[in-house]
Amino acid sequence: MLMHTDEVTLNFDTDTEEVTDADSGDWAENMPTLNRWNIDTSLWYNNAVASGADFTDLMNAYLAQTELTITAELETGVEWTGLAYLTNLSPAGGTGAGYVKVSAAFIGTGDLS
Numbered sequence: 001m002l003m004h005t006d007e008v009t010l011n012f013d014t015d016t017e018e019v020t021d022a023d024s025g026d027w028a029e030n031m032p033t034l035n036r037w038n039i040d041t042s043l044w045y046n047n048a049v050a051s052g053a054d055f056t057d058l059m060n061a062y063l064a065q066t067e068l069t070i071t072a073e074l075e076t077g078v079e080w081t082g083l084a085y086l087t088n089l090s091p092a093g094g095t096g097a098g099y100v101k102v103s104a105a106f107i108g109t110g111d112l113s
Contacts, residue, residue, distance in 0.1 A: 005043040010072050010080070012037050037108040039072060039084065044099045045091075055091065055100055062086045070106055080112040 016030040045055060061068060065085060073079040088105035 005041060007042050008072065008074075009040045010037065010074070011040070035111075037082070037112055038087075039070060039106045039108075040103075041105075042101070042103045045102045046099055055102075058086070058089060058102070058104070062089045067109065068106070070108070072112075082108050082112040083110055084108045 013036050014032045015034045015036070017033050018028055019031050020028045045058070060066070067083050067085060069081065070084045071079060071081045084106040086104060087107050088103070090103040092101040092103070
């Protein structure tokens, strides 16, 4: 459904909890807690694809807060799949050929495999 991706950023973050105590001296001590991931992307979406997919599908997923299966494949050949929600959708006009410039952000729910 997505065409001509300009850029994809797959972000991994780890929350921490401060565990500083009287023996820590002058430095804060932290321990890792929860991991999270998200994807930011910009792409050209073909709004005139004959397959039946169009921009309305993206908008409907956003409005309905639909849990989506996301697969991210980097140029290194590494591929991850996980569940995510579309948290930002920013269309920026189109061309006469039916292409729409879109920025989108997804936040993962659960792990990537």
